[in-house]
Amino acid sequence: MATLDALLHGFSIALTLHNLGWALLGVTLGTAVGVLPGIGPALTVSLLLPVTFGLEPTSAFIMFAGIYYGGMYGGSTASILLNTPGESASIITALEGNLMARGGRAGPALATAAIGSFVAGTLATVLLTFLAPLVANLGLRFGPADYFALMVLSFTTVSAVLGRSLAWGLASLLFGMALGLVGIDVQTGQERFTLGLPALLDGIDVIVVVIGLFAVGETLYVASCPGDPESVVPMRGSRWMSRRDWARSWKPWLRGTALGFPFGAMPAGGGEIPTFLSYAIEKRLAAKPDEFGKGAIEGVAGPEAANNAAAAGVLVPLLTLGLPTSATAAVMLAAFQQYGLQPGPLLFENSGDLVWGLIASLYIGNVMLLALNLPLVGLWVRLLSIPRPYLYGGILTFATLGTYTLNNSVADLVTLYLVGVVGFLMRRFDIPVAPAVIGLILGPMAEQQMRRALSISEGHFSIFVTEPIAATLLAVAALVLVAPPVWRRLHSGQVARAKSRQTP
């Protein structure tokens, strides 16, 4: 088995004392930052990016993987104890887990989330290990037209899935794509939308935009629209899961994994859909469905497993096709590019050490996180009670530090502030942020692939219809856009007809 050999080789890299140290530092920092209220995994990864700059790529990505998984674990602790989901995929955990905590069952809620994350993360990493080489092989056969179609599919699903309506999702996506156009056109050297400013020639950095949208936007929002701050639920009762808790948790963990991984691996917007689906399924299958909405352990175990399995699933298209399908994956892609690496089918051939070291460190990171989260949860709880003025003061200190150290440029700080104001407006008016991030990083790549495809076909757009893979993907993308409104119209037509029949 070539895959097993490669994985063993990966372990031989990840298990050196040196790299174990970086992995441990990564999971610790990831948990510590992820646990802070309102900070989701995308922002955790962006804020901690400068910490990895001084390392050589393999160690940097091993640490990075730890930060990614650590951010997910930390996020669930914050959701359960403080009801502050840092991303849409933890909303369910926050909902049901916080109710459990208020009912004096914070310990079992945290434990089922941590163990469920471990089970789901490990199983999903196994799936990733064996699926990734297959997809990478498939990716080798993709031409520019196919890649373009894949990206279009990604655009439409991300816009349709996230946020309150397709139109706002598309507006967010287009805003990101517009920002992505700024700079020098790679193929012709033509300047576009630089406003004559030399600082804009290199384009707008994805990391700066993510930090601006999430950190600065969030701080402006929290400062100017103060609601009632949620209070940390004190830990009462048993810290551990009872035999009954175990019996009620293990099936939701496995079902959550089965839902989360495929949704993460498809271009469908990451963890949001599978967590909601998992909640709905657990509610239907539960022995006492009326406990849902009052703090049912299944409602934490299932969605939390789905969320972590999706996080591993997202790495499949990211590593094998270079296709980010969540905001966090977009940041990871930007980090790869920072090191001059382009994820895609060739990454497995050219940088085998790095890829397999990273995958192996995902297994190791999961074990470390289980050990770190179960006994040490009291330590993380203390981080939750940092007073909010100091918390946000600290967040902006690290946000500006991270931005400045990217290129040592003050211009990036100007961009950070301006994007932060946009992020504030998006938060205020409930416009989804993730499509903008995906559009920013994927937009320029889609343009390159489209133009490459057109130069192969000598300018004939028919290439997107005659290539079977591209045509299929584009058809699915069109379906994602057209089907829901049409279905809704048909459905409401039926309802109207039914009503008119009732009232003669």
Added chain:
Amino acid sequence: MGNRFLRGEVLIAAGIVALGVAMAVATLAIPASGGYERIGPAAYPWAIALSLVIIGAILVREAARGTAPAISAGPGSDRTALRPFGFVSLGLILHLLLIERAGFVIASATLFFCTARALGARHWIVTAAIAVALSIAVYFAFSSGLNLDLPAGPWLGGW
């Protein structure tokens, strides 16, 4: 919610149309010559500018008619307080003006102080002390510990 919220939404949708129009105008300056692919560096920007105008127009119509799906506002209140918004902005602008002139520690401490004040920190002296202590700690952790190049400023120049 009420009218103020609705008006804000119309304004944002109109802003999306305006962004599309501005992009279209800027795209006029990009030469459209293409190579083998027959479309040049202007084609893709045109597509995005046009899409922005169309989507923006749809959103303006939805928002003006009030048919847009309801905003699920976060935990925050309906009113936007301008003073704290201004304080955070002031902190960020001072930071970017100060970082290369006065160094990382002073710029960061100023930013921390302004942000903490905006979020309701009451004790001036305690907040200032935390701001300075954190900035110095971060400076040394990142510049000596992680070999990052942070501007020292005139005070820490000798370190």
